[in-house]
Amino acid sequence: MALGQSSRVTVLRKCLQITLSVQCLGAAWRLFTAPSVMLELGAGHPDAGGWGWSEAVARPLELGLAWLLLASVPWVLLWPRWPGLLALAWVFLSFACAQAWLGGHFLSHWEPAAHAVRFAAPLALALLIPQALASPRRVTQTIWLLRVAVAATFLAHGWEAWNLHPVFVDYLIAAGDRLLGIAVSQATAEQLLRLIGLIDLGVAILILTTRSSAVAFYMAFWGFITAGSRIVHDDWPGAYAALIRAANGGLPLALALYWWKTCDSEANDGHESK
């Protein structure tokens, strides 16, 4: 049974709202837990790319941001407005750029691509609000934004996996140990990671070249699995790391739900641009 365009846009919007809300919760939790890359940027030494502010200034600002993100959780669900959504997109883009700028992580310069779904989620939602103005053209733009963002995130993670990101190796080892009760050797984990990397790169291309809900559903499934792997590795204190990655699964899920059951009746979503 195919859904009407209006219903599908509603589903898309609701999915984005829930995803972004969870992401804001994770980000707020993260900032309350410990100083983040934003503090490093603000209070870091200019030699190290920081702005040299006093920590007494930078940390309260960071905590203020955490409170704003926390307040965004119900706001995004109930009363989202485009100016605020643009601000959220800017915040999440800033996180990604700061990590790339300050370095210290495996393939740091890929961070903006790896985080693309995080700052694309509020942007996509902003395009669909208010719903009355969500013209077919704007919906098409939204879908393309989501496709590019999901592709970028999977491309970056695929590249990191192909290059054997050490944290990913540890996640596989921990998952084998804690979920399956088997000892996964590093060599096995690395072989699996190469395979995962190839699949990620493959689906990143597919999401751009096809409108397959099956591909999008797989990406959603894998996005949620990889986000959840943080809890498997770090236990519940690390749950914010999973929440902040809600968009890794949430955005492909939004695409999958939008495309689902429309292939036969609407010419494989070709109506997006009608």
Added chain:
Amino acid sequence: MRKPVLQSWALFSITILSLLCYLAACDLRSQASEPDTRPVQWRVIWKDHPAHQATISWSTARRGKLHRVLVTSGNGDEARVVECHRNGPYTGGNAFYHHARLADLQPSTRYDIVLESDGQRSPKMYFVTAPDDDRPIHLLFGGDSRSGRQARQQINRMMAQMATRDPSIIAFAHGGDYVVTGHRFDLWDAWLSDHELTVTADGRLVPIIPARGNHDSGKLFDEVFDFPVGDTNYYALNLTAQVRLITLNTNISAGGDQAQWLADELQRSRPRHRWLLAQYHRPAFPAVKIPGAARRHWVPLFEQYHLDLACESDGHVIKRTSPIRNEKFDPTGVVYIGEGGLGVTQRTPDVKRWYLQPPGVVGRGHHVQLLQFSPTGLRCQTILHGGQVFDDVTLKPRERSQPPLTRK
């Protein structure tokens, strides 16, 4: 008549001054355009068997052809010339590294060295090999020298003064984050030059025991410290017959081969050494940030084999945790110290964390840790820049018969 004389004097003076200026400029230009092979940025590196082996390393501005170390034992009994086994350009840099591995050294022995590259020589310096008996020794530990260059230089000078006053300081363990971007040679170049400041007043090179930090990614770390290209950078060495230091790498998988190696190493070393300690960069029990993978993959091993002390960096604060076992305070547990203060801007620690409560301590300030090993205790002092002692605690040796715990 006086006027022409004055004019002649003025003309003569101007000519002479111009000539002098020209010659000085030529000399400067010559120095700038023809960098020499004068050895600079000297260092001694310990990675294994420091009682018998050491790597002597330095840099030159030109590639050169013949690089060697002239070695004389302190009492003059032995003299040898050791050619560098490894020379090459620093990746992305305009200088060249040279590494000479010395082997078959005598324990606790002074070796005078002169570094020579194509006939150009360094000043005469010396280093002392590690003992192979059970004598008391002192070790410096610190991390995070990646920014705040002026403070880094001050701390380096302080370490040189400490080592000058205290010949028992046999080495300096660096917990990582030497530079902010490990791929940039200009940053390493500055760090290497600043490291020269750790040489004591009488020319003693304090050997460095390097760990890799999260900002030290790239080939340059291996080139600076003579690790094979692509090395895993984890290793263990004996500082004395009874003190063993394990260096781990938090930039690679913690739970894979490294964890297996660590388990084997701890199982083998624990019964043979009174003092067993580890250094690595990203903390398991951080005072500022969130815990690294060490918490999940290494801490259970530390506790199983009763590690005495874990030295951590990365947080840019001062910390010493309570003894920890099974995620709670336990007098039989493992103590974690450090967090890095070799120049980086200090942060504010989160004093509410349970493992930082007394008897743990926490604070901020540029610092280095002085670890003093003896048969009766391991004294851990945190020395602030300026010499003030921030923290002073002594750990008692564990029961030698203490068996490893069964992992849950």
